[in-house]
Amino acid sequence: MAKPPIPLGSWGEISTWVTATDGKGKPIKYKSQAKFRDHDGHVRQVSAYSKTKTASERALLKKLQDRAKTNQSGELTALHKLNHLFDLWEKRFEALVADGTRSPTSLDTYRRALKNHVRPALGELRIGEATTPRIDTVLTKVKTTAGGPTAKTCRAIISGAMKLAVRFGALSVNPVREVDSIEAAPKAPPRALTSEEVTLLRRSLAADERAVEADLPDLVTFMLGTGVRIGEALAVLWHQVDLEAGTVEITHTIARVKGEGLIRKPTKSKAGERLLHLPNWAIAMLRTRHAAGIRLDSPVFPDTLGGYRDPSNTRRHLRTALSPVANTARRDLGLTLRALRREAHLTRKQVAEALTRAQTRIELIETGRIKVDRRLITDLIGTYGLELENLPALATAVDRATQPTESDKLAWIRSHALRKTTATALDEAGHTARQIADQLGQARSPSPRTSTWPAAWRTLPRPRLSNEPSTTPTYPD
Template sequence: MQIDARGKAVKHKSQARFRDHDGHLRPVSAYGTSKTAAERALLKKLQDRAKTGQHAGELTAMHKMNVLIDLFEAKFKEWVKDGKRSPSSLDNYQGAIKNHIRPALGELRIGEATTPRIDTVVAHIKQRAGAARAKTCRSILSGMMKLAVRYGAITVNPVREIETIEAQPKNPPRALTSDEVTLLRRSLAADGRAVEADLPDLTTFMLCTGVRIGEALAVHWHQVDLEAGTAEITHTIVRVKGQGLLRKGTKSRAGERLLHLPNWALAVLRARHAAGIRARHATGIRLDGPVFPDTHGGYRDPSNTRRALRTALSPVGSTARRDLGLTLRALRRETGLTRKQVADHLNWPQTRVELIETGRITVDHQLVQTLVATYGIDLDHRHALRTQVHDATQPAESDKLAWIRSHALRKTTATALDQAGHTARQIADQLGQARVSITQDIYLGRQSANPAAAQALERVFDEPEMP
């Protein structure tokens, strides 16, 4: 007990001896502003110590969550090394841990990470970063707390009881029509930048197989049998932080598959093979090299390829749109501004300015007026520029392609097979998916009507009598 100058107690100490989980007696003390407060603090300390002792192991309920997070990351790296988890999953999880989980929970003790607390954290993540990110964080936290149970820090995984997150897709499954496929292939073939990025042949291969973009980029020439008309899918390309591009096994065992190719796809591959042999003095064909290499004959980055595809699918809609873009670029350069400076001033992504200046985005009067105001120009007083804007806002056929992303090619393949009468299991095998439900819910476009249903019901019931 501490006493002040007037002889009054300012701090009380309560002490006891506690038999720890290892059998040794150790002194435990606590302080309070009164004798009762000190005794209560000591009792709480003893209860926490007893709770910790019941679950003795490498972790205890008194350890901070940061310790558990570090352990989970170390374990996950071991799983990646053993081939049980994907390196891309590790990168994704580490980003979620760094940006969301560690700041919110890292300084808590493991025993304090209760179901209500974790539920609140995940709800905030959903509000800030969206349902998909919150779902990832929930999965990570479940794995962490499962590890805590296994190591004896807690007895029940508190994440099991938190609210399930339903991440609805932004867009419903949509497949390209036959006309859209024709328009897509024609548009890519006529786009110089798309041809330079080797997108026409890659897109054809993805449409005729349904493979993921990383799987297409991982196919080697020795895996293509031009005589039998088959392609073997065994690997995918991923970028791993600190290691660069890696060719790793497919996402699951279901991803390893032998696919038969339609004749129009074989024609594309035969042409590539013949062109590669003729160009042997350059990169040439290597049996252990990729069918769709980068400019140096190595592996292509899937992210860069997706970006190139997105750019190509925001095509130059018309000559008028292209000419307007060139005019806007000239006006920006006259002011001495860079695209980044303009984007920062308008709070736009930098790519938006680029797409406008290359004629690859639909524009309207208000959009251009906002942009040129940055250059000190009043659009209403520039008759020639107004005329260009009017001409550029007219619709173009290629605008129909702007919605397409790389996964739409897989959906198109799946839906085409569905319409041809293939079962969901057969389609899942084609796409390399272990769960048929994923194929049905995400990759198959819903049929608007089923005329055969009425005929089938008529045959079964044959005008049932009314009571």
């Protein structure tokens, strides 16, 4: 009867013999060898050497065990470093982006997480060393240092890479599967602006020179009238606006892709392509811009050179504009603090590092765009080697700057609040969750019979069909 073959991924009997001796005939080198049947069905000799018989056999056994984890294609093994696995996963994600099934902005997000967190923590480990406890420890540290959302992104990357390792046989199970779930503290519930806050916002932006220079008043008006995202608003071209019918087509969004710059790409899903009807006050704003002279292939909200605006820069300008707009007292105090910092020969970055605060916060203080108190100013000028008690004029200026102003009511606003404000108006007008999601550009919405709708779904307006009467939110002029 024929001898049965060695099973795939297994080996036969281990043989060991002496391969070298010293001058006295004492063995100084051993060789251990065994036949191994690879995953392609071929039987190959595997060898290992050491100074003793036991060490030689142990080294061979380790090589055989590692070889047993070799995948069918030979592209990945348990001995490959995780950096190699991440490279392979990244190339596959790039292919999905090229096919249009994944967003290039998602790729940029994953690349940042890979570079800043995943590779430094795991990249030099072998695939076989990526155990559940080790990955769990890494993700816990990322959550502590960078926050829950970043930790979830890292978890998604590692899980996707490990799935790839399982597919090619380098691992038998995905070690991320049993990693503890990442719970992040809930954000404050979304909130819509009241009519009074809308009036104050539009008035404050119109009176803010930097906001006007950044073309924010008209952009915010457009977003309030449509509920679109910033990237979608910046991607609208003039030929997509019909001032006579009072409609605008939303088909694309603006994104910055590494190596390509700003691109105008289609919305994430077909649901994002929609025809929206505009309120009269938004149409009036667009007519004014149109009268100044336009090109049909130009953006409605261009940059200073007439091209596409960067959504990230626009968000930063909007955050700055929505900070408490500087009154005279805060502006004067900011100028004084800037002069004191310069006299101390310090940069904003150096001050921020000394206070363990963000550099942008120092800029907001010096431009009068943030509420201050005596403790904050005391800590700040302490880095300049000064004491507030010894500067009575500065102390008086601080007292004047700490008085509340009307614009402080705008400090909580973020761009998503503009979408929610538009949506809330139509939600209160009786529109369904499906209609609300259509305006938002979402592919799915909860059933109207559901009693626990997520707030973000309940508060977004819908596109109006051409044969329907106009139902648009009304805001004070």
